[in-house]
Amino acid sequence: MNTPIKVLIVDDSALVRKMLQEMLSTDPALQVVGTASDPFDAREKIKQLHPDVLTLDVEMPKMDGVTFLKNLMRLHPVPVVMVSTLTEKGADVTFEAMDLGAVDFVTKPKIDLVHTFEAYTSEICSKVKTAAKVSRAMLERQYARYIANQTRKPVLAPAMARPVQKHSADAIIEKSAFNSRHFRTTDKIVALGASTGGTEAIKEVLMRLPASAPGIVITQHIPAAFSLPFAKRMDTITEMTVMQAEDGQQILPGHVYIAPGDKHLLIARDGARYICRLNDGPPVNRHKPSVDVMLRSVVQNVGPNAIGVMLTGMGADGAMGMKELQEAGAPTMAQDEKTSVVWGMPGETVKLGAADFVVPLEQVANKIMELAKR
Structure with missing residues (x-):
């Protein structure tokens, strides 16, 4: 029998942590080994539990998800699935997390999930299992690319003709x-x-x-x-x-x-x-x-x-x-x-x-x- 994928849930909402744990626990290929309410708690749990994948809330107190992810990818890369709010700010933060090396994202589960529980459960379980397959070397390359893009502008491919100007x-x-x-x-x-x-x-x-x-x-x-x-x-x-x-x-x-x-x-x-x-x-x-x-x-x-x-x-x-x-x-x-x-x-x-x-x-x-x- 294959060893289950160890998952750590990081979210400041106790209700969301409970919902995610219930969803992920429906899949026998996944094992929720712990939950954390903030990045500092998560840091200790990562050291203790050695999770294969993290689900990470975008917006948290004490330290936001992106700052935590930046430290994580720099020091101890682990595949991450972001849990994002359905807002423009949530989208912007999520895309920044993807730049840093987050593998994928899901939107925040709604409190009333009666009609969508099965579909949401299937989505998050699938994305966590996919994330578990991503190698540490890939995460390191993603982070290195992110750092490189902060300091230099990529060389453009040769142009075909006179550039077309941008318009409103x-x-x-x-x-x-x-x-x-x-x-x-x-x-x-x-x-x-x-x-x-x-x-x-x-x-x-x-x-x-x-x-x-x-x-x-x-x-x-x-x-x-x-x-x-x-x-x-x-x-x-x-x-x-x-x-x-x-x-x-x-x-x-x-x-x-x-x-x-x-x-x-x-x-x-x-x-x-x-x-x-x-x-x-x-x-x-x-x-x-x-x-x-x-x-x-x-x-x-x-x-x-x-x-x-x-x-x-x-x-x-x-x-x-x-x-x-x-x-x-x-x-x-x-x-x-x-x-x-x-x-x-x-x-x-x-x-x-x-x-x-x-x-x-x-x-x-x-x-x-x-x-x-x-």
Whole structure:
């Protein structure tokens, strides 16, 4: 019999600690070895209990979750699943935690969980088990990357042409309306999928892309309340213009469109232009938005003018879509195993023979620009 994964719950709310303990204890593969009410208590419990995974509250007294996580990753890296509040502040803190090396996050359980207890339990148990597979070496690389990004600006991939200037939201809309009469479009579309570890991986790619990059559409598995703050955060770290996708929005070069956390993102043709379409259909591969849904629309409407990119993520969502994209004549790439937090989605893509190129995270942006020039 396999040894259970030892979990330490860190949360200042006694009620939340109790709820999380009940949920995690339903899975025989998990063993809650202790709980802690604050980071100082957690520090002692880590020394005593040697947990394999921590669940960590974002907002706590005495020391906030991110400060504690920073110390933890510097001194004693342990896989962490953040427990986040469904607020913009909660989203910002969670993304900072992901930058530092937190493996994944779940939203704070609601007091009334009668109708969602089973789904929430399944989600947190699955994410804790995935986190347990992440090596200490990966956590150390994530933290080293975080420190490096504080002190230096990544070298941009070579530009294709004169950079496209950033615009305010109103200017983008006006520009799109004006350009629709002149059929300005993006020659290529980069279609990118990601899940666990993806928020940080997407950041690493976008940081290195110049403003002259082709239009990029992204499906990242993320809660609805977090997709807009994530898009806003990405807009501050890249020369490209990043936004949450809207229905009917024209896809322009130098722009990035991120799927809302509760809608499928599809790409359609409107004359010579590509546009975003949002779909409120059922989950596909248990996900909404689904990478496969986006990629299949790209196969149908973009074909060989697309570039498929699969980054770190749990499961297999998007692997079949990548295969179909490859068969349509579009170049495809997957992030390599060494730099992936979870080599699920990219690994399944490689197993299907659907990745023309397997590249480390730091080289994805250069590869995108190289393929865009072909």
